[in-house]
Amino acid sequence: MKITIVTPVFNCEAYIGNCIESVISQNYADIEHIIIDGGSSDNTISIVDLYRNHVSRFVTEKDHGIYDAINKGLKFATGDVVGILNADDCFSNSDVISAIVHCFNRTGCDALYGNLNYVRRKDRFMVKRKWRSAIYTPDSVLTGWMPAHPTFYVRRILYDELGIYKSTYGSCGDYELMLRFVYVYRIRVFYLNKLLIDMRTGGVSGGGLKNRYIAFKNDYRILKDVGVPYYFLIAILKKLRKVNQYL
Numbered sequence: 001m002k003i004t005i006v007t008p009v010f011n012c013e014a015y016i017g018n019c020i021e022s023v024i025s026q027n028y029a030d031i032e033h034i035i036i037d038g039g040s041s042d043n044t045i046s047i048v049d050l051y052r053n054h055v056s057r058f059v060t061e062k063d064h065g066i067y068d069a070i071n072k073g074l075k076f077a078t079g080d081v082v083g084i085l086n087a088d089d090c091f092s093n094s095d096v097i098s099a100i101v102h103c104f105n106r107t108g109c110d111a112l113y114g115n116l117n118y119v120r121r122k123d124r125f126m127v128k129r130k131w132r133s134a135i136y137t138p139d140s141v142l143t144g145w146m147p148a149h150p151t152f153y154v155r156r157i158l159y160d161e162l163g164i165y166k167s168t169y170g171s172c173g174d175y176e177l178m179l180r181f182v183y184v185y186r187i188r189v190f191y192l193n194k195l196l197i198d199m200r201t202g203g204v205s206g207g208g209l210k211n212r213y214i215a216f217k218n219d220y221r222i223l224k225d226v227g228v229p230y231y232f233l234i235a236i237l238k239k240l241r242k243v244n245q246y247l
Contacts (some may be wrong), residue, residue: 003031004078004156007084009037009086010037010038010087019085020055021090026097027094028098033054034059039060044087074156088121088200107188111153113190115151118199121202124200150199151192154181162180163177179223219235
C-alpha cells in the first residue's frame with residue numbers, strides 16, 4: 001500500500017524541516033510526500049530544497065489558501081491512501097504510517113482517524129492539551145463529534161468520487177469534508193486509538209475571540225449545508241467537547 005502525504009506550506013521556515021524529517025523517519029518505505037508552497041518569501045523554499053531527495057513533488061506558486069494548496073496536492077497524489085500533514089506539525093513517532101497501513105489492511109476501512117497532541121509552538125515536547133478521539137457511531141455527529149483532521153487518512157479514490165475540499169468555509173473546510181464523507185456518504189471509518197500527530201498551537205485555525213466566532217459561524221453553516229439536524233445546538237456542542245482536551 002502506497003501512502004501519499006500532502007503538506008501545504010507558506011512562510012514556515014522555522015518548522016518545515018522538522019515536518020519533513022518526521023516523514024523521513026517513518027519505518028514504512030512506500031511513502032509519497034508532496035509539498036505545495038504558496039509562494040513563500042522567507043527561507044521555506046531553500047529549506048525544502050535541502051530535502052529534495054526525500055520529497056516526491058514540490059510545487060511553489062501563489063494559491064488561494066490552505067485548502068486550495070491541499071487540493072493541488074491531491075491532483076498529484078498517486079498513493080492508495082492520502083493524509084494531510086501541515087508544515088508546522090509532525091508525526092509523533094516513527095511507526096505512525098506503518099500503524100495506519102496495518103489498520104487499513106486489517107479492517108478494510110475507507111478512512112481512519114486517531115489521536116493528536118497540541119504542543120507548544122517552540123517546543124513540540126511540551127504538551128498543552130490532548131485530543132483523544134472516540135469510536136464513531138451514526139449518532140456521533142449529533143453530539144458535536146469531529147476527528148482531528150491531521151489524523152484523518154482517506155483512500156484516494158474517495159476524493160474522486162465524493163469531492164475535494166471547499167474553500168468557502170474559511171479555516172473550517174476540513175470539518176465540511178469530513179462530515180460530507182462520514183455523515184452524508186456514510187463511508188466506513190475506523191478509530192485508531194494511537195497518538196499520531198504533534199500539532200503546534202498558533203496555526204491557521206488558531207486565534208483570538210474574533211477568529212473563534214468566525215469559526216463558530218462556519219461550523220453552523222457547514223452543519224446546516226450538509227443536512228445535520230439541530231445544527232445550531234450541535235455547533236455549540238462541538239465547541240464544548242473541546243473542554244475534555246484540557247482534562
